[in-house]
Amino acid sequence: MEFAQLCLILSSLTVSPERSQFRHYETIILSCAANSTGWMVRRNTSYHFSQKCQFGWGVPKESSCKIDTAYPSDSGAYWCENNHGGCSNVVNLTVTASPLILESPVHPVTEGDSVTLRCSYKDERLISSTSNFSTNFYKDGQLIGEEKEGRMVITIISMSAEGFYSCEDPSRGKTSEKSWVGVRARVIPPEDPPTDPPHFLWIRIAAGALIFILYAVILLLCLCSIRRWARGRAAARK
Structure with a gap:
């Protein structure tokens, strides 16, 4: 509802x-x-x-x-x-x-989890419920499995497994009510950006330092050349 x-x-x-x-x-x-x-x-x-x-x-x-x-x-x-x-x-x-019920998760389960469905029988003659009987399990009205001990385990549930489930005890001629089993998508956390190994980090630092020194040397050579050119021109004018 x-x-x-x-x-x-x-x-x-x-x-x-x-x-x-x-x-x-x-x-x-x-x-x-x-x-x-x-x-x-x-x-x-x-x-x-x-x-x-x-x-x-x-x-x-x-x-x-x-x-x-x-x-x-x-x-x-x-x-x-x-x-x-x-x-x-x-x-x-x-x-x-009805003395027969399907025990299923009351809350939606997460995709990839293991889910157990249990067919349980108990009438006024029994002190506790039992699942020790051959059981038919249904999803959306279609038979999906026969289990000898009243339990069905879905080891890795998927989104396609969402639906209405019920169970049947053929020996007693009893069928449970239907219950909705919801499945929510698993949220995958974002991966951290890859980090360089320590030796690659040092290589990058050294390469950066060498490039800086190279640019500094080129800049100094350019400045020296400009100064010599200016001095030569000044001397020519005299």
């Missing part, structure tokens, strides 16, 4: 657990990372627009919001905002009643 932000990005929103999909009744903690106070968590859902964190769906604290019991109606776009026109990045969260 993306939307245009007309604000200055001065903070970032962190999500714990750090993923974009959650099961019904899970606890979600959203925190604004900023150097000042006065930040609040807001959200857009199917039922509300720019709704600030408040009792009824969340527990507001200074620069954070805790969703004790998540419901599918909590699915939406979340961000941080202050009263001075500042905001944070937007994260999209999905809460589902």
